[in-house]
Amino acid sequence: MATTSNNDDSPPANFHHPYTPYSVQLEFMQTAYSVLSRGQGQVGILESPTGTGKSLSLICSAVTWLRDHKRSRYETSLESVGENMRGEPEWMVDVALKRRREELAKRWEERESRLERLRAKEKEMEERGRERERKRVRREEGRNEGEEEEEDYYWIGDWEGAGVDDNYGGLSRETREMMARVGLGGGIRKEELGEEDEGEGDEGDVKIYYTSRTHSQITQFISELRRPEFPPSIPRTLVGAGETTKETIKEIPLSSRQKLCINPSVARLGTLSAINDRCTELQQSKSKNRCQFMPNSENLKQTHQFRDMALATVPDIEDLYRIGKEVQVCPYYASRTSIPGAEVITLPYPLLLQKSAREALGIKLEGNVVIIDEAHNIMDAVANVHAAEIRLSELRRARQMLGVYVRRFGKKLKGENRVMVAQVGKVIESLSEWLDGQSKIKGDQGIADTNSLLKARGADQINLFGLIHYIQESKLAYKVESYASHVEDQQQQNAETAGKPSLSSPVLHALVSFLLALTNLSTEGRVFYEKAQPTGPSQATDIKLSYLLLSPTHAFSSIASSARAVILAGGTMSPFNDYRAHLFPSLPDDKITTLSCGHVIPPSNLCVWTLASTKPIPPGNSTTIPDDTFEFSFSKRSSTSIIRSLGLAVLNICSIVPDGVVIFFPSYGYLDEVVSAWQKPPDPPASSSQSIWDRLSLKKTVFRETKGGSSDDILAEYSSAILSSPRKGGALLLSVIGGKMSEGINFSDRLGRCVIIVGLPYPNINSPEWKARIEYIESQSKENNTTAGKEAAREFYENACMRAVNQSIGRAIRHKGDYAAIVLVDRRFGTERIKGKLPGWIRGGMVQGSEGRGLGGLMKELGTFFRGKGEGS
Known part of the structure; x- marks a missing residue:
């Protein structure tokens, strides 16, 4: 067992573990609690073997600390009343303190009573709700939705690129204002609307963001979260003797539209990229068929009902989906209204590790706690989130689809639309020409010179940032792929897939991801080419370009620098050195706590x-x-x-x-x-x-x-x-x-x-990827000498x-x-x-x-x- 710790804090004697904890569990909980207690910029790297109850130990230590921290905030609030009234008569101070205690207690009691009523109602209506849902689904499946006009559905239309907030997927200002009014963020500040925040919960409350690699691991964590019982977040002196001595954890899971979309016409598109594009398109003010489930001023009651029902229980993703269907409001957007009142927020790796995803969801890490479970693969996860690849066969397919689209709508493309679509074609042709040439030379793999990828057809003169912005905001990829698939369906006279298609090969979305990777700093990543053997007798040899992030340091820095504390936990975290060197290279040793627990077995x-x-x-x-x-x-x-x-x-x-x-x-x-x-x-x-x-x-x-x-x-x-x-x-x-x-x-x-x-x-070590990694690490040596660099590599x-x-x-x-x-x-x-x-x-x-x-x-x-x-x- 190896532990590095500052013992200037005192963990509690009781972590409210539902069972009698083993000694290794107690040690784990004490260490985690200490990391959270020390204030801003703390890191814990904690290893506890599988089978030792790591998830439950994380929950008990983190939530116990959070409730202790909340109670201390209540007490600080009372102390501030006395400080502000210094010099006033004692009776006035007593009256002010009494009034403040009553306000705090009343607010807490009303919230808990409302949530308790909802919990009881949830249990009573669970079966009735399931039956109602089954009937509604049957009705929807039998409903014959009218075909949208081809031009309205597939045409880009007049693109309004100026003044669109990148973080909110091209939503109109009208939509973003509405989102702000119902507590969904949307890139519009409440002050701009002349309104005060009436959302449930205090934005100043510390929150625990828990992330793990897979959906099933998060579901398992939520199941464990339901086991312990914790004392209230309000001091016992502020509630009556007959009040409850426990308070249910307020948790909300965040996930993608693919998991949460309840609009049948969107969810059936299948691929995440197509669902995202179609969903945001249906929020545009010019859309004739705006999504009826989007939270707005007309369904504000349902949105708040969703929020309270979610916070009343400890839901997983399936529960959120069910609640959204029951109250007829989008769980993907409405779940954000629960964030202010939540104590624990669960989400998969990509939603935490991508800054753009955090901003889109309204996730603020500043002053909050981040727990990364199964963190042994966190560096690979960061690299995977920023990875991208494109194949020659996909580029050819993209060029074909773009041609089909232009033949149908080319005459209607005006101004900037015409210029931008032409630029997309140039980029596709330049990448295709480079890969074509590479496929004819010897060698199966190597490092690509990024400057040469876009030399053909004048593509190197194109502003990639502007082009990417255009493709994303105009939904060009979705429109082109949808229309091309629609044409193919008609040609095959396949009645089952005619109309709005289910996309199986979002190649233009893959192109956008690859172009995004090309905009990263050249020092942070490399582009590789690799020839792929044909998968069938009639297929030609393919070749692909792959972007690899060489170091997770810069990509992870926004998390490490913002959060109050970051805990990396896993069953097999050893060896620890890499996490220090590549995730927290600038953090002093006294800010990092490591623990390797023994096993519970004899x-x-x-x-x-x-x-x-x-x-x-x-x-x-x-x-x-x-x-x-x-x-x-x-x-x-x-x-x-x-x-x-x-x-x-x-x-x-x-x-x-x-x-x-x-x-x-x-x-x-x-x-x-x-x-x-x-x-x-x-x-x-x-x-x-x-x-x-x-x-x-x-x-x-x-x-x-x-x-x-x-x-x-x-x-x-x-x-x-x-x-x-x-x-x-x-x-x-x-x-x-x-x-x-x-x-x-x-x-x-x-x-x-x-x-x-x-x-x-x-x-x-002779692969291009590992050669590039080794060279990068050697070049980053702090001592700036060959020996130290080689040892680090x-x-x-x-x-x-x-x-x-x-x-x-x-x-x-x-x-x-x-x-x-x-x-x-x-x-x-x-x-x-x-x-x-x-x-x-x-x-x-x-x-x-x-x-x-x-x-x-x-x-x-x-x-x-x-x-x-x-x-x-």
Whole structure:
């Protein structure tokens, strides 16, 4: 366990955990609370192994701190009354204090009473609401909506580019004023409207923004959020003795239109880009068919009803969608009215990590708390949010669609519309010409010179910022793609998809994303080209351009500098160095707190072994590496003897370990190579003519992960083979580090009695992407010398490998009563440098000196370990 902390604060004795917390949970909660207590600019990097109740610990520590902070604000408010009346008679001060206490208590009591009534009403009406919804959906499905005029639906019309607020998707001023009036932001200040804010809640209240990688992880977090009960956010001295001693957490989930849109004509478009464009188009003042669900002055009552119903419960995304359907108001926009009154706001990575998305949603991080869960992949997530790619085949398709559109509407295009559409064509042609030329030269991949991409057709003279702005605000991409798809549908006489189409290939939207990437600073990213093999016999070789963000520092800085505190939490955060160096490089050490918790399991439930060789290695023999040593470096791992020795080691392990054994290989390519070698009969023939694969199949049912295959199907079959087999049988699963089985999959209990890690999955350092990353990190060295730069690059490279390893290791032990063996097959796992990058709980479970004791030592240790669990013979 490694902790760095300033102990100038005092965490409470009670975190209101719904169960009796383990010591590691208590330590985690105390550390998180301390980070939040210290004020502006604090960072916590907290590691708690999967199965230790990390989410619940985060909730209990953060919400306990938030309620304590709110109560202190109430007390400060009362103190300010006394300060402002200094010198006044004592009786006047007492009257003023009494009045202020009554005001605060009345406001809190009225809000809580209203929300409590809504909770009761929600329970009573839940089934009736579901039935009503089913009937309404049936009615809508049977309704024959009239066709819109082709020209009105697809034509750009007279574009009004001036004075449009970028952050609000081209909404008219009328719409934005209306949004501001109902508490939705919209880029118009309340002062401009001459109104005061009457929204529920205090904008000055600190909020907790919680984000995780997937929708299911956020849903799971919200489920955990419903478990604890917390005391009120108002001091007990301000409420009567008979008042409730608890207050439900006020939470609101934010998501995309794709998850929340209740307008059937928009939601059915399918792709996020098409839904976004059509939705914002329906808010324009010139639209003949404005969305009837958009919050406005006519449905203000429903909008406020939505807000209160959302805050009365602890809803997930599905609940918000249901409430929106029930009260007939858009949940995507109406959910923003709940933000001022919310304490916890949940949202997926992209909505937090993109500044434009935060601004569009009205998210203000200043002075608030940001909790990033599953944060081991946060740097990759930042890079992915800013990544973009475009293929030659997509550019050709885009040029074709633009041609179809211009042939139909070209004569109607006037002024700036005509100029801008022509510029889009020039950009497409220039990129196509560059890729065409690149496809004819040798080499499958490389770094593209961004200055040369737009040299053809005069495209380098085009203002990309202005062009991007035009495409986004005029909805050109949506219009062109919709019309082209509509024409194709008519040509195919496909009645099912005629009319408003469901877009399957938003290539112009991909072009806009790529052009946006080109506007980033050249020092922050690189553009790469890569030839792609044809996916079918009739298809030609394709080639794509990809933008890669080299460092997350600048992109993450707006979050790090704004928030009161940022907590990065995960089951396998080790190694920690990268987060300091690449997310918070300017933050002093005393602002960063790190914690690596132990596991909730007893030490006897974990056995970690480094298998460096099948034979024992004498002490002091570290300089000379024996021939049979396991080292799965790229240059050595194809050795026939190493692959065979690995197979025999796995065969021995499967003879002792009951139930499920999961092996993680460094890549799909190497997994295929190993399986192919194991399936061959022995040469020369040994005492047994059976292949290693056949012998493994006699021990356990063997499954293997395939690239692009269904992980759900394999996991179901693997689980069934174990749970339906005798205790000494079971199954063997061959997987890949970084593959579908290495993250988010639960191999608890019998499903994962042993996890075997084969080698270290170092990325291909000779790939253009990694070459660019290494060069960038070397150039950013603070010491500005070659040695320091190379060491920083080596650290980053190793850490990327070890984060993937640590994720795979974490698949096994999932709760307090679980137990498993971890076998690390590679001599490099025995070096201090690599051992230091493993999670603390894994290092604590390592059998000392195992790297020198060979396969015989491992068999003896595993036998003792599983006999101790009642599994041995």
